[in-house]
Amino acid sequence: MKLKYLGTAAAEAVPALFCECEVCERARELGGRNVRTRSQALLDGRLLIDFPADTYLHVLREGLRLHEINSCIVTHCHSDHIYPGDLWCLISYAGRRREKRAFHLYGTGAVLEMVRAQCEDIEQIIREGGLCLHEIRPFEPFEVEGYRVTALKADHGAPESVVYAVEGPGGKAMLYAHDTGLLQEESMEYLRGSGLRFGLVSYDCTNGLLEHGERNHMGINGDVRFRELLEKAGVLAEGCVHVANHFSHNGGGAGYDEMVPAAGERGFLTSYDGMEVEF
Ligand SMILES: [Zn+2]
Ligand SMILES: [Zn+2]
Numbered sequence: 001m002k003l004k005y006l007g008t009a010a011a012e013a014v015p016a017l018f019c020e021c022e023v024c025e026r027a028r029e030l031g032g033r034n035v036r037t038r039s040q041a042l043l044d045g046r047l048l049i050d051f052p053a054d055t056y057l058h059v060l061r062e063g064l065r066l067h068e069i070n071s072c073i074v075t076h077c078h079s080d081h082i083y084p085g086d087l088w089c090l091i092s093y094a095g096r097r098r099e100k101r102a103f104h105l106y107g108t109g110a111v112l113e114m115v116r117a118q119c120e121d122i123e124q125i126i127r128e129g130g131l132c133l134h135e136i137r138p139f140e141p142f143e144v145e146g147y148r149v150t151a152l153k154a155d156h157g158a159p160e161s162v163v164y165a166v167e168g169p170g171g172k173a174m175l176y177a178h179d180t181g182l183l184q185e186e187s188m189e190y191l192r193g194s195g196l197r198f199g200l201v202s203y204d205c206t207n208g209l210l211e212h213g214e215r216n217h218m219g220i221n222g223d224v225r226f227r228e229l230l231e232k233a234g235v236l237a238e239g240c241v242h243v244a245n246h247f248s249h250n251g252g253g254a255g256y257d258e259m260v261p262a263a264g265e266r267g268f269l270t271s272y273d274g275m276e277v278e279f
């Protein structure tokens with residue numbers, strides 16, 4: 001399986017739109033991997049994870065061929081993960097398809113409610129068959145694009161937030177854990193009984209180098225503790241790749257350049273926009 005990180009930032013991005021902090025000023029100056037757009041990833045070129053405000057930028061910059069993608073799983077209803085306004089482009093005269101096809105969006109009731117409230121002409125788009133909304137529930141696996149996907153309850157501030165365990169062919173699997181603190185007992189219990197063995201885990205690292213942070217979001221030290229919990233639960237495959245991702249400018253002064261050594265010495269890759277990982 002191959003995961004491509006299209007966007008690797010928290011809600012305000014780096015540099016943040018209106019921010020003059022040290023991390024943002026440095027990102028403006030240095031550019032490159034210090035610049036981060038809002039969270040989105042693509043699995044094997046076909047399963048999209050999240051639909052943030054920067055989706056269009058990912059189309060332009062990361063070669064995201066959105067017009068060829070049919071399925072998107074959404075983690076929760078914060079704007080760096082779902083930006084319903086741009087789903088309007090699925091209306092027939094804005095998204096002119098050669099053949100009739102729907103964009104299938106999977107999310108909890110809270111996500112779908114936000115989409116219905118904030119996407120203009122939503123009834124028409126659904127009636128025309130441009131968009132298909134699928135309500136998912138935690139701990140109830142569903143099939144999409146040949147994957148078996150299970151939502152686990154996240155520990156996060158938005159209603160009904162989930163993280164995703166995605167199982168591909170041949171028993172390969174990934175845990176995409178944004179946004180969340182340490183998974184709480186209900187989700188850990190599910191994982192212990194799941195038989196899943198993750199070849200990649202993507203960890204929330206919003207708090208960067210800050211010590212606090214095992215609830216709502218994590219920093220790199222929370223990621224270490226989360227990895228310990230996953231190890232104990234027996235869900236990590238041999239050679240599992242650990243990726244710290246979803247960064248903000250409020251992570252103890254760390255931009256990409258400062259995160260790389262701190263994450264590296266703890267056995268984590270530091271994500272950047274455009275990074276691809278095979279596992
Ligand atoms: Zn987020
Ligand atoms: Zn800033």
Ligand SMILES: [Zn+2]
Nearest residue numbers: 076078158179
């Ligand atoms: Zn969030």
